[in-house]
Amino acid sequence: QVDWYNGGMEHTTLHLLYSRFWHKFLYDIGVVPTSEPYQKRTSHGMILGEGGEKMSKSRGNVINPNDVVAQYGADTLRLYIMFIGDFEKAVPWSDTAVKGCKRFLDRIWNLASERIEGGEGYSEANEREVNRTIKKVGEDIESMKFNTAIASMMTLVNQFYSNAPSRGDMRALLTLLSPFAPHIAEELWEIQGFGGGLACQQKWPEYDPAKTVDTEVEMAVQVNGKLRSAVTVPTDSDEKTVLDAAMADEKVAKFMEGMEIVKTIVVKNKLVNIILKPAK
Numbered sequence: 001q002v003d004w005y006n007g008g009m010e011h012t013t014l015h016l017l018y019s020r021f022w023h024k025f026l027y028d029i030g031v032v033p034t035s036e037p038y039q040k041r042t043s044h045g046m047i048l049g050e051g052g053e054k055m056s057k058s059r060g061n062v063i064n065p066n067d068v069v070a071q072y073g074a075d076t077l078r079l080y081i082m083f084i085g086d087f088e089k090a091v092p093w094s095d096t097a098v099k100g101c102k103r104f105l106d107r108i109w110n111l112a113s114e115r116i117e118g119g120e121g122y123s124e125a126n127e128r129e130v131n132r133t134i135k136k137v138g139e140d141i142e143s144m145k146f147n148t149a150i151a152s153m154m155t156l157v158n159q160f161y162s163n164a165p166s167r168g169d170m171r172a173l174l175t176l177l178s179p180f181a182p183h184i185a186e187e188l189w190e191i192q193g194f195g196g197g198l199a200c201q202q203k204w205p206e207y208d209p210a211k212t213v214d215t216e217v218e219m220a221v222q223v224n225g226k227l228r229s230a231v232t233v234p235t236d237s238d239e240k241t242v243l244d245a246a247m248a249d250e251k252v253a254k255f256m257e258g259m260e261i262v263k264t265i266v267v268k269n270k271l272v273n274i275i276l277k278p279a280k
Contacts, residue, residue, distance in 0.1 A: 012043055042144060045089040047081075052092045063093050075181035076102045082146035082180060104150075105184055107157055108177065112188040116167045125163035127211060129156055130172050134207040137176045150180060167192065172205045220271040221246045223255045231272075239266045246272045 023037035048054055049061035056062065068077045080101040085091035122130050133156040140149035153176060160169065171194055178185040178199040189199040196202060214235050219242060221229040229251040233242055243264055246252055252274070259276040266272045 016041070042087065044087055045085070045091060047084070048090055048092040050093050050095070055093075068098065072098060072102045073105075073183070075105055075183050079105065079150060079181050083150045085147060087144045087146060104154055104157065105181060107161070108173070109184065109188070111157070111160055111165060112170050112174070112192060115192055116165065116170055118167055120168040120171060121166065122168045122172070123163065123166040126156075126159055126165060126169045128214075129159045130169055131207040131211040133176065134172060134205045135209075135212050138204065138207075141179065146180070153177060153180075167194075174199050175202050175205055178202075217269045219246075219269065221249060221252055222271060222273040223252060224276055225273060228252055228255060235269060239264070242266050242272050243274075246274065 020037050023032060024035070026032045027035050046054065047063075049059065049063075051061070053059060053061065065077060068080075076098065080098045083101055084094075084097065133152050136152040137149045140146065140152070153173065156173060160173075165173070170188075170192060174185050174189050174192070174194075178189075182200060185199045216232050217235045218230050218232050220227055221231055229246075229249045231242075231245040231249055233245050237245075243266070247256065256274075256276065258279055260279040261274060262277050263275040264272065265275070
């Protein structure tokens, strides 16, 4: 068994030193074309014990990955290792969070373990969230932010529980899930009968940038600096539109009785503050 918990720079420093040494030597004798061995190098952080201490056999706090696989399955372990925290940072192990990853995969299974009928386009209710998730997961994989990629898929699954997914919605999710939890993704891909080979062989889904942007935004409404309500307006609305919507709100209207407006402050797409004083 490999001591997986001794990862990160602590374990890899000597490997990096001697691999660079040998590459420099090979460059000096003219058998490799570059003076440096790596264009990019990343090193993952260390996984600590549940109490935040370094795992060690002497402390008895070592987590055996084989035990986790036996209890929860390989996909849960893979997913949790990527979800546990930022790739390069040390993070403590959490049995509770492992169970959370298992619940996430169970929720996907419950959505897709029976074939979804209909066309393979995105549903109108989920289209915006699907496009956003494709964009987010793709960008996060490139920058090795696997934890936030998984978080975005969790948000999409929540959306699917509110609005049942179409075949196209589910196809996109399983394609995105495949690098993280390949076994369940392939099983559900087959159940859905998507065809075209394995899920891991599919072209990465494309997204429409225009459908990743909110068309509406909820803005907080303050009266004399105190939060009194919220209104939904088109994104990037001008001040007049925002103020008209705010003053038409029933809760705000009550505070305006017998008062006059001294000043209005609009923070675009975030809040509006109406400053009032007693009318003369």
